[in-house]
Amino acid sequence: MTHSICIDHPIVTPDDGLFLGNGDLSVSCWQSPGTIIFQLGKNNFWDTRLLLDKNPKPAHIEELRTLVMDPNFKVDGTSRKLNGDKLTDRQREICRRVPSQGYTAPMPKPGPQVHLHYPPDWRQCSIRQTLEIERGLLRIEIRHFAGGMLVLEAVVHPEENRLALHWTLSGITPENRYGGYFYGLPDMPLVYATLSREKELTREEFIRREYLDHGNRHSQNMSPLPPPQTLLQNNVLIQKIPDSMSLYTAGAIPEDGGSETFADVLCLTPSKDCSEGTFSFGVSTDSAEDAMQLAQQSNWETDLQAQTDSCDKFWNRSRVSFDSPVLEECYYAAMHGKRSLLKAGVYPPGLFFPSALKDFSLWRGDYHLNYNYQSIFMGAYESNHLEQGDAYFTGIAPLLELGEKISRDYYGIDGGCFVQLCGYPFPVEDDYFGSLPLGRMAYMTGWVAAYFYRRFLLTQDLDFLKNKAYPFLKKAAVFYTGFLQEDDQGIYHAFPSNQGECDFSYAGTMDQPQVIYHAAYALHCASQAATILHVDRELAAEWEHIRSHLPEQFSEMPKDMAPEFFNFDGKKADAKKAPDFLTPGNPSYDWYFGHMPYRFSIRLRGGIWRVAEDYQALIDYLKRWRQPNGLMRAMSVATHGYYGPWTESLAIVGSLNDMLMTSDGGIIRLFPGIPDGHSASFSTLRAEGAFLVSAIKQERVKKVDIFAECNGTCRLVNPWPQADCILEYHGETEALSGEILNIQMQAGTSCCLRQR
Structure with a gap:
C-alpha cells in the first residue's frame, strides 16, 4: 500500500504547504494566483550573530x-x-533575562522563493495537488475550464541540494490563451520561473502583520540587527547576513531558453511556445559556484530516478499499518517530514521547518532542550x-x-x-x-x-x-x-x-x-x-x-x-483518568499539541494507557489537530500564530511506534495501544537488544518474526498468555509458554512465533 496527501484547493500559506526535502534542503509548496510557489529552506542557514558582550558574567x-x-x-x-x-x-x-536574548539573532533564516508562473488569467481552474510519500514526488495539476492543463512535478534530490521541476502544458487554444503584444512590452512565455527573496520586514511591520494575522504581538520586544542583504550575481541569488553567513541559490538556464534579471529577480524562460520543460535550482551555504554547479548538474530523469531509489531504500527499512486511516496517515506524513528534515552529519532544524520560516521566529527558532x-x-x-x-x-x-x-x-x-x-x-x-x-x-x-x-x-x-x-x-x-x-x-x-x-x-x-x-x-x-x-x-x-x-x-x-x-514534567499521570490531552479545558487539548507525544508514550510504556476506553478519543483528537498537509500544529494559531510547521509535532511517529511495540528494559511488548478487535501490523521496528521485530495483529496477534543483529536473549511478553506458542528457529520447532518468552538468538538469524 502506498500513501499520498491530496489537496483539491489552493494552499495560501507556506505553513500549510506540501513539503519535500532531503534532510538538509527542504521545500514548502503553496500558491497565489497564476503562480506555484516553492519556499526553500536550508537547515544550517542561520543568523549566527550572538552579542555576548551585552551580557553580564554568567551566574x-x-x-x-x-x-x-x-x-x-x-x-x-x-x-x-x-x-x-x-x-x-x-x-x-543574574535574575534577569540576559540582554543578548532580546535581539533578533541568533535565529534561522528563510531562503528564497521559486515561482512557477502559468497564465495569470487562468482563474476558472481546478487544482489537484498530490504528494506521493513513498516516491517523494509532488504532482500538481491545474485544469482550465476551457481545456488547457498544466502538470508540474517536483523532487528534491536525495543527496544534492537541488530542487528539480518538470512541467507540461497541453490543450492550449485561443479560448484559453490570454495576452499578446502590447506597445513593446514583452510577451512572456505561458510558463516561466522566477527566483527572488523579499527584503526582510522591519520589526515594526512584522509585528503589525503578526497582530493582523492572529491578534498577538509575540515579537514586539525583539531589538533588530542589520538585516540580510539580497543581491543577484550571475544568476545566483545571494542572501548575505552581516557578520554572519550567506546562502547562495542558483537557477540553471533551461535548454534552448534564456534568462533575465530585474530588481534582484532572476527570470528563467523556456523557448517560445515550448509545451514541456524543466527548471532546476541549487542551494549552498559554501559558495555561489557550488550552488550553480548543483543547478547545472540537474537532469530531470536522473533526479527522479535518484529520488525513487532513495525512497525505496528508506521505506523498506520499516513499515506500519493500522486499521484506522487517521493513525496510518498521521504516521506516514510525519515520517515523510522526518525524512525531509533529518540526515546524519547535517545540522537538524530548530523549532520550525526551515522551508516555512518567517523573517523572525518565536524563541528565535532555537534548539530547546527541555523536550x-x-x-x-x-x-x-x-x-x-x-x-x-x-x-x-x-x-x-x-x-x-x-x-x-x-x-x-x-x-x-x-x-x-x-x-x-x-x-x-x-x-x-x-x-x-x-x-x-x-x-x-x-x-x-x-x-x-x-x-x-x-x-x-x-x-x-x-x-x-x-x-x-x-x-x-x-x-x-x-x-x-x-x-x-x-x-x-x-x-x-x-x-x-x-x-x-x-x-x-x-x-x-x-x-x-x-x-x-x-x-x-x-x-x-x-x-x-x-x-x-x-x-x-x-x-x-x-x-x-x-x-x-x-x-x-x-x-x-x-x-x-x-x-x-x-x-515527563515531574507530574505522574493518573492511570484512572482520561489523559489530559484528551480532556477539553486542558492546554494539551485546547492549544498545546506539542506535549502530547511524550504524554501519550508515558502511558503506553508505563502500561497505563486505557486502550479500550480512549482509542477512539485518540483518533478524534488527532483529527482535530491534523492539517490538510498531514502535519500537526504543536501550538494553535489562535495562541501563537503562523510561524511555520513545528518540528516537535513529528514526535507523533514515536508515539505511534509505541502503540505497536515497546521494549523498555529489554522486554518487548506487542501492540500495547491497539484494542482487541482491531488490526495492525508492522515490519522491522527496532527493539532494545538490536532485534528487528515484525508482527501482525488481526483482532488478535497472528504471527511474530524476529531478526537478531547481535547475539543475545530476546525477551518477549507472550502474545498468547492463555495458550502455548510455537517457535520456529534454525529449522526446528519448539513449544513455548509462560508470561515472558526468552529466546536465545545468534547474530544474523531469524525466528518465527505463532500461536499453537
Missing part, C-alpha cells in the same frame, strides 16, 4: 546557593518577576532509521562543547558537562543563557545522556558506546557527582535547580522530580556503560552508590526506563 552556582537561601527570594519562571530582600546589583543582574529538540528524533531509532536519529549528535555537539565550560567555570566541576536549556548549531565562546530563572536547570544533561544510551540499547553498537556515547556519559555522571549534595544521612540532593519552566526559589529548586529522575538515569547509564566496556570500575561503583542514595520518594522510578517516558 556561578555558589552565588545561587547563597541567594536562594533567602526564604523570600523567588524568580517567577515565566514572568521573571523578582522577589527578594536587599538584593545587590550583581544579584539582580522540543528531542521531540523531532522521537521514534527515529525505533523505526529503524539510524540516519535520522544520528542527526541529533551533529546538532548537540556545540552545546556539549559549551557544557564542559559551564560545568568547569560556573559549577566548579572539572571533567563534567552541563547542557544548557537552549542552544544553536554553531560554536560559541561562553554561556549565553547563564541567568535566572531558567539558565541553571540541571535536568537537560540527563535527558541528553539518555539519548546517547538509547542508541546503544537499540543497536548494541560497542564502537559507538566506546568512542561516542561513553565519553559523554562519563562527563554527565561527573557533573551530577559534583552537583548533587550529600546530607549528614548520606542522602544526595539536587540543589539548586528548578524544573520545567518553574520558579527559582528554595522550595522550587530542592529535589525537583525532573532533575532527580534525569540525574539518576544518567548515573545508571554511565555505570552500565563503564561495566560493559570494563573501564572506570571505581567511578561506576560511586555512580551507582549515589543513584541508590537519592531521596526515598523517587525510588519508584524504573531503573531501566528513560525519565522522559516515565515522568
Whole structure:
C-alpha cells in the first residue's frame, strides 16, 4: 500500500504547504494566483550573530546557593518577576533575562522563493495537488475550464541540494490563451520561473502583520540587527547576513531558453511556445559556484530516478499499518517530514521547518532542550532509521562543547558537562543563557545522556558506546557527582535547580522530580556503560552508590526506563483518568499539541494507557489537530500564530511506534495501544537488544518474526498468555509458554512465533 496527501484547493500559506526535502534542503509548496510557489529552506542557514558582550558574567552556582537561601527570594519562571530582600546589583543582574536574548539573532533564516508562473488569467481552474510519500514526488495539476492543463512535478534530490521541476502544458487554444503584444512590452512565455527573496520586514511591520494575522504581538520586544542583504550575481541569488553567513541559490538556464534579471529577480524562460520543460535550482551555504554547479548538474530523469531509489531504500527499512486511516496517515506524513528534515552529519532544524520560516521566529527558532529538540528524533531509532536519529549528535555537539565550560567555570566541576536549556548549531565562546530563572536547570544533561544510551540499547553498537556515547556519559555522571549534595544521612540532593519552566526559589529548586529522575538515569547509564566496556570500575561503583542514595520518594522510578517516558514534567499521570490531552479545558487539548507525544508514550510504556476506553478519543483528537498537509500544529494559531510547521509535532511517529511495540528494559511488548478487535501490523521496528521485530495483529496477534543483529536473549511478553506458542528457529520447532518468552538468538538469524 502506498500513501499520498491530496489537496483539491489552493494552499495560501507556506505553513500549510506540501513539503519535500532531503534532510538538509527542504521545500514548502503553496500558491497565489497564476503562480506555484516553492519556499526553500536550508537547515544550517542561520543568523549566527550572538552579542555576548551585552551580557553580564554568567551566574556561578555558589552565588545561587547563597541567594536562594533567602526564604523570600523567588524568580517567577515565566514572568521573571523578582522577589527578594536587599538584593545587590550583581544579584539582580543574574535574575534577569540576559540582554543578548532580546535581539533578533541568533535565529534561522528563510531562503528564497521559486515561482512557477502559468497564465495569470487562468482563474476558472481546478487544482489537484498530490504528494506521493513513498516516491517523494509532488504532482500538481491545474485544469482550465476551457481545456488547457498544466502538470508540474517536483523532487528534491536525495543527496544534492537541488530542487528539480518538470512541467507540461497541453490543450492550449485561443479560448484559453490570454495576452499578446502590447506597445513593446514583452510577451512572456505561458510558463516561466522566477527566483527572488523579499527584503526582510522591519520589526515594526512584522509585528503589525503578526497582530493582523492572529491578534498577538509575540515579537514586539525583539531589538533588530542589520538585516540580510539580497543581491543577484550571475544568476545566483545571494542572501548575505552581516557578520554572519550567506546562502547562495542558483537557477540553471533551461535548454534552448534564456534568462533575465530585474530588481534582484532572476527570470528563467523556456523557448517560445515550448509545451514541456524543466527548471532546476541549487542551494549552498559554501559558495555561489557550488550552488550553480548543483543547478547545472540537474537532469530531470536522473533526479527522479535518484529520488525513487532513495525512497525505496528508506521505506523498506520499516513499515506500519493500522486499521484506522487517521493513525496510518498521521504516521506516514510525519515520517515523510522526518525524512525531509533529518540526515546524519547535517545540522537538524530548530523549532520550525526551515522551508516555512518567517523573517523572525518565536524563541528565535532555537534548539530547546527541555523536550522540543528531542521531540523531532522521537521514534527515529525505533523505526529503524539510524540516519535520522544520528542527526541529533551533529546538532548537540556545540552545546556539549559549551557544557564542559559551564560545568568547569560556573559549577566548579572539572571533567563534567552541563547542557544548557537552549542552544544553536554553531560554536560559541561562553554561556549565553547563564541567568535566572531558567539558565541553571540541571535536568537537560540527563535527558541528553539518555539519548546517547538509547542508541546503544537499540543497536548494541560497542564502537559507538566506546568512542561516542561513553565519553559523554562519563562527563554527565561527573557533573551530577559534583552537583548533587550529600546530607549528614548520606542522602544526595539536587540543589539548586528548578524544573520545567518553574520558579527559582528554595522550595522550587530542592529535589525537583525532573532533575532527580534525569540525574539518576544518567548515573545508571554511565555505570552500565563503564561495566560493559570494563573501564572506570571505581567511578561506576560511586555512580551507582549515589543513584541508590537519592531521596526515598523517587525510588519508584524504573531503573531501566528513560525519565522522559516515565515522568515527563515531574507530574505522574493518573492511570484512572482520561489523559489530559484528551480532556477539553486542558492546554494539551485546547492549544498545546506539542506535549502530547511524550504524554501519550508515558502511558503506553508505563502500561497505563486505557486502550479500550480512549482509542477512539485518540483518533478524534488527532483529527482535530491534523492539517490538510498531514502535519500537526504543536501550538494553535489562535495562541501563537503562523510561524511555520513545528518540528516537535513529528514526535507523533514515536508515539505511534509505541502503540505497536515497546521494549523498555529489554522486554518487548506487542501492540500495547491497539484494542482487541482491531488490526495492525508492522515490519522491522527496532527493539532494545538490536532485534528487528515484525508482527501482525488481526483482532488478535497472528504471527511474530524476529531478526537478531547481535547475539543475545530476546525477551518477549507472550502474545498468547492463555495458550502455548510455537517457535520456529534454525529449522526446528519448539513449544513455548509462560508470561515472558526468552529466546536465545545468534547474530544474523531469524525466528518465527505463532500461536499453537
